[in-house]
Amino acid sequence: MSIRIKDVALKANVSTASVSRVLSGKPGVSAETEQRIRKVIEELDYRPNVSARGLAKRTTGNIAVVVPRGSFILNNPFFSTILEGIAKGFDQTDYNILMSFTSLQQKRLLETRSVDGAILFSPRNEELSLEWLKSIGIPMVVVGSYLEDSPFPCVRPDDEDGIRQAVTALYQLGHRNIGIINGPISSMHSVRCLNGYKRTLLELGLDYSSENVIEIDEFDGFKATEVMASFLSDHRKITGVVCSSDYLAIGVIKAATMIGLSVPEDLSVVGADDVPISNFLTPSLSSVHVDLVGIGKRATSILMNMLQGKQLRKRDVVFKMEYINRSTTAPPKNN
DSSP states (O other): OOOOHHHHHHHHTSOHHHHHHHHHTOSOSOHHHHHHHHHHHHHHTOOOOHHHHHHHHTOOSEEEEEOSSHHHHHHSHHHHHHHHHHHHHHHTSSOEEEEEOSHHHHHHHHHTTOSSEEEEESOOTTTSOHHHHHHHOSOEEEESOOOTTOSSOEEEEOHHHHHHHHHHHHHHHTOOSEEEEEOOTTSHHHHHHHHHHHHHHHHTTOOOOGGGEEEOSSSOHHHHHHHHHHHHHHOTTOOEEEESSHHHHHHHHHHHHHTTOOTTTTOEEEOSBOOGGGGGSSSOOBEEEOOHHHHHHHHHHHHHHHHTTOOOSOSEEEEOOEEEOOTTOOOOTTO
């Protein structure tokens, strides 16, 4: 016999309305009561009939997580860690997550209104145009830096301040010739990182040189290894490098090793975002920490509020970053 919502309410000694509120993530139930209801749901192995409820409310019960450049992004620990937070957030609701990895899948999911809302991972205008996304007319939240005038709520790290902290940390160690390895300038994340780098050099009284800026056409550690091996061979005066992601920083360390440079003795390296693997590398990676799981959870929370018709207090939610000193940074040899 299938378990019904009435059975859950009876065993938890609450109304069916209270169970419904917990399932849909709506307010009006105390934390203690919610915990009791969720325990009963688990004990009875209750599964709400999403399709039936969807017919009644004209909803799908599905949320899209739109992942441009799918295979690449899933290999990047920055995004996979945020995905963990998104999954944990939706565990507290009865929504299903539908993930898409190609432009065709993304357009099909959104155009056919197969979902009630969407979380977009750092979309670029050449992949999914702003005008087209607005025309879909469903609640959407962007994770990662996006356009300044985005019509969608955005949850992101404070990229500019993160790079500022990284450059400042190297400066305080005695470095005066500091480079940056960045992603494509079509990414708002890259734009903010470059702005932070330029501004900090000027504040510290250091010269900015475009020769010390390395742009990779994607946030790809393999590509970074190839490009940086060539770059470092010709730019031995650089003693420190800040990176706009930990994934790029791993590529820099690999490149330095390939051409006979030692990290941090010959080259100090700082990553960004402090993905979980950073502390387990050898040498462990100095980085700028941000709560990636928290970003995923917050994006989920904002989307749920939008689905419930609530007014948003903030449309641009910025997570603070904090420099973490580990083993890839040291004073330069000539200091």
